[in-house]
Amino acid sequence: MSVMLAYRLHRFGGPEVFRPETIDAPEPVAGEVLIRVRAASANPVDIKTREGKYPLVGEEKLPYTLGRDCAGVVERVGDGVSEWKRGDEVYCFVGQGQGAYAELVTVDARALASRPSKADAVTAAAVPLVALTAWQGLFDHGALDAGQRVLIHAGAGGVGHFAVQFAKHKGAEVFVTASGDGIEFVRSLGADHVIDYRTQRFEDFARDMDLVFDLVGGETQGRSWAVVARGGAMVSTLTEPSQVDAANHGARAARYTARPDGAQLTRIAGLIDDAKIRVRVAQTYPFDAAGEALARLEKGHVHGKIVIDVTGSSATP
Ligand SMILES: NC(=O)c1ccc[n+]([C@@H]2O[C@H](COP(=O)([O-])OP(=O)(O)OC[C@H]3O[C@@H](n4cnc5c(N)ncnc54)[C@H](OP(=O)(O)O)[C@@H]3O)[C@@H](O)[C@H]2O)c1
DSSP states (O other), rough: OEEOOOOOOOSSSGGGGGGGEEOOOOOTTEEEEEEEEEEEOOOOHHHHHTTOOOOOOOOGGGGGOOOEEEEEOOOOOEETSSSSOOEEEEEEOTTTTSSSSHHHHEEEEGGGOOOOSOHHHHHHHHHHHHHHHHHHHIIIIIIOTTEEEEEEEEETSHHHHHHHHHHHHTTOOEEEOTTTHHHHHHHTOOSSSSEEEEOOOGGGTTTSSSEHHHSSSSSHHHHHHHGGEEEEEEEEESSSOOOHHHHTTOOOEOOOOOOOHHHHHHHHHHHHHHHSSOOOOOEEGGGGHHHHHHHHHHHHHSEEEEEETOOOOOOOO
8 A cells, every 4th residue: 555645634733733744545436536736726624624623524534635726647447437547637526535635635537527638736625615615606506597687706716717717708797796806806807896995885787687796694695685676586605594594585596515526517617718807916925825825814915826836846956
C-alpha cells in the first residue's frame, strides 16, 4: 500500500487542527478513478467543515480530509471504468467523503471532465465547485433564460464571478452587488448594473427580477423579496428562503447544495476553451502553505479564487 500527504482533520477547530500528515493512499473501487492531484481550490465549505459547522460532516466522519475540488491526472481506474485512462488530465468536484487537499484522491468517474485544454492545472482547479454551483443555481434551480433579469449577490466571489459570466452568456440582463475592487472586476466580466452594497441599496436599482441568486443569505436575502417579480424566483446557496415570503410575492424559492456533474463540467470546459468564460485566480499557495490559503479566504474580500498548488512547495527555489 502506498502512502501520501493529506490535510486530514482529527477534530474540529481553528487553523491549528489543519495539518498535513502521511496516510495510506486511497484505492479506487468499482466506478471510481484515482487522481494524482496537481492543484485544489479553497472554498468557504472547507473552513465551515474545519470548524465543525458544516452539517454534512459531523464527528462520525472524522478523521476527514478537506478539499472539495481539484485538477489532476488519472493515476488508475477502478473496475468498470472505461471512459478514463491513466495519464488523462481531468478536473472535478470531489464527492463527500473524499478530500482533494491530498496528493491522491478517488472520485466517482461520472464527476470527472477533461481539463479545459487552454487552462493550466492551477486555473482549472479554481473552477469545479464554484462553477457548478453557479450553473446549477442559475439554470437547474433558477431556470434563468435569455432576456430575463437576474440579481446576483456577491458577484465578485468564487461562485459569483462565474454566475455573472454564465448569466451574461445566456443573454440575461445582469444586476450585481459587489464592493471595493470587486466593482471594477464584475464590470469587466460583463455585469450590466453594478451596485456597491456598502454605499447603495440594491432595492433602489434592481426591480422586477426574474431571479435573485443569493450568495450572501441573512438580511440580504430577506430584503431581496422586495425586488423579486411575481412569477420570479429566489435561489440561495445559504439560508433556506421563507416559503411564506415566496407565496406572498407569488414567487418560487429554493435553497440547494451543489452536486458533482461531469457532463456540466465538460460544457463549462468548452466555454473556457472558447474564451467565453474567464477564470480569475486571485492567489496561489504551495501545498505546505495550504493553511495560509484558508486563512486568506477566511479574511474575506477575495475576488476570484484561492488555489493550492499541490505539486508546489515553499521550499522550492
Ligand atoms: N450550497 C452550496 O452548495 C454552496 C456551494 C458553494 C458556495 N456556497 C456558499 O455560498 C457563499 C459564496 O461562496 P463563494 O465561494 O463565492 O465565496 P467567496 O469566494 O468567499 O466570496 C464571497 C464574496 O461575497 C462578497 N460579499 C460579502 N458580503 C456581501 C454582501 N453583503 N453583499 C454582496 N456581496 C458580499 C465578498 O465581496 P467583498 O467582501 O469584497 O465585498 C466576496 O467577494 C459561501 O457562503 C459558500 O459557503 C454554498
